[in-house]
Amino acid sequence: MNNGINVNSEIGKLKSVLLHRPGAEVENITPDTMHQLLFDDIPYLKIAQKEHDFFAQTLRDNGAETVYIENLATEVFDASSDVKHEFLDRLLHEAGYRPGRTYDGLTQYLSSMSTKEMVDKIYAGVRKSEVDIKRTALSDMAGSDAENYFYLNPLPNAYFTRDPQASMGVGMTINKMTFPARQPESLITEYVMANHPRFKDTPIWRDRNHTTRIEGGDELILNKTTVAIGVSERTSSKTIQNLAKELFANPRSTFDTVLAVEIPHNHAMMHLDTVFTMINHDQFTVFPGIMDGAGNINVFILRPGKDGEVEIERLYDLKAALKKVLNLSELDLIECGGGDPIAAPREQWNDGSNTLAIAPGEIVTYDRNYVTIELLKEHGIKVHEILSSELGRGRGGARCMSQPLWREDL
Numbered sequence: 001m002n003n004g005i006n007v008n009s010e011i012g013k014l015k016s017v018l019l020h021r022p023g024a025e026v027e028n029i030t031p032d033t034m035h036q037l038l039f040d041d042i043p044y045l046k047i048a049q050k051e052h053d054f055f056a057q058t059l060r061d062n063g064a065e066t067v068y069i070e071n072l073a074t075e076v077f078d079a080s081s082d083v084k085h086e087f088l089d090r091l092l093h094e095a096g097y098r099p100g101r102t103y104d105g106l107t108q109y110l111s112s113m114s115t116k117e118m119v120d121k122i123y124a125g126v127r128k129s130e131v132d133i134k135r136t137a138l139s140d141m142a143g144s145d146a147e148n149y150f151y152l153n154p155l156p157n158a159y160f161t162r163d164p165q166a167s168m169g170v171g172m173t174i175n176k177m178t179f180p181a182r183q184p185e186s187l188i189t190e191y192v193m194a195n196h197p198r199f200k201d202t203p204i205w206r207d208r209n210h211t212t213r214i215e216g217g218d219e220l221i222l223n224k225t226t227v228a229i230g231v232s233e234r235t236s237s238k239t240i241q242n243l244a245k246e247l248f249a250n251p252r253s254t255f256d257t258v259l260a261v262e263i264p265h266n267h268a269m270m271h272l273d274t275v276f277t278m279i280n281h282d283q284f285t286v287f288p289g290i291m292d293g294a295g296n297i298n299v300f301i302l303r304p305g306k307d308g309e310v311e312i313e314r315l316y317d318l319k320a321a322l323k324k325v326l327n328l329s330e331l332d333l334i335e336c337g338g339g340d341p342i343a344a345p346r347e348q349w350n351d352g353s354n355t356l357a358i359a360p361g362e363i364v365t366y367d368r369n370y371v372t373i374e375l376l377k378e379h380g381i382k383v384h385e386i387l388s389s390e391l392g393r394g395r396g397g398a399r400c401m402s403q404p405l406w407r408e409d410l
């Protein structure tokens with residue numbers, strides 16, 4: 001076991017990774033709620049679990065320890081009932097409950113379970129019909145509260161462990177998520193990071209108690225000194241500048257360059273890693289749809305400036321910007337779907353650009369994106385294919401489903 005965090009690249013050999021096995025929460029999606037829950041369909045849970053287990057086994061077979069966030073949270077709450085009760089209080093507060101009949105009823109209900117059952121229940125969601133709370137207010141009977149079947153909504157996106165936090169060097173960002181559907185996920189991270197002995201003394205570069213947003217799918221570690229961050233539907237430019245300031249100033253951080261990449265703001269490309277991933281020292285996957293007709297895209301290089309300020313250089317060419325920050329004379333951008341006008345968007349939609357590097361030039365990716373896979377192989381990449389019928393319905397691939405905790409340094 002490797003204690004703490006060590007992630008100084010996207011491609012160093014993967015030694016330890018944080019996962020969440022999809023559970024009952026996935027069966028608490030309905031056609032009425034799926035869009036608000038950020039899903040495009042309702043996965044078949046039994047198959048989604050099989051596919052997820054296959055993914056996890058692939059990572060273990062290749063030398064990575066798989067750590068499940070639900071187990072870390074259970075360990076934390078088992079170790080201290082004070083921490084457990086403080087967490088429940090925060091969770092209920094953030095869901096809008098204040099001490100009173102519903103708050104007390106939910107606290108009692110959740111505390112009566114074993115800790116593991118409680119954690120699983122928090123992911124699954126708590127239905128109104130399963131708790132005995134007298135409901136007498138008008139809002140219980142009329143309006144949108146009455147229409148909602150849940151006291152606590154399910155967290156079906158939790159198997160995309162990439163997003164609520166991001167390992168960066170020896171530290172982490174714990175993220176303020178954009179949509180309410182995902183906000184409790186990073187509260188769980190906060191409690192794990194603050195209380196699990198495994199992460200004692202881990203620096204938190206930025207916590208979730210902010211109004212501006214960032215998500216892990218936008219945070220890519222290019223090397224020990226450089227991160228790329230998407231300006232996206234989920235991550236704001238303000239957050240990026242503030243985080244850059246913190247990374248440049250904090251003596252425990254090794255980062256002195258942030259590359260901000262502006263991508264279209266829409267659901268199919270909600271994070272940078274849905275359109276761009278690093279797979280080798282000088283090789284990347286990229287979805288051509290992020291550039292305009294002339295091949296341009298807004299990229300910004302942020303570096304330490306005078307008096308603790310951040311200096312910003314604007315460029316319009318992703319390749320040129322990457323060469324500059326990585327100090328490379330050549331690099332290989334491999335287009336999703338080979339850049340074909342039909343195959344590229346189809347495979348991007350199914351996370352063809354969302355690859356997880358487990359070593360330099362060696363990746364894990366969904367089997368269904370065969371056009372991209374062929375091309376990757378032609379470019380010398382070693383590909384481990386994983387099953388993808390159900391998992392992809394939540395719009396995330398191998399990178400989204402994994403949060404590296406430890407990579408070997410290059």
Ligand SMILES: NC(=[NH2+])NCCC[C@H](N)C(=O)O
Nearest residue numbers: 038160217271394395396400
């Ligand atoms: N790193 C990623 N690209 N994660 C994908 C997350 C997908 C999830 N349904 C969401 O919308 O939040």
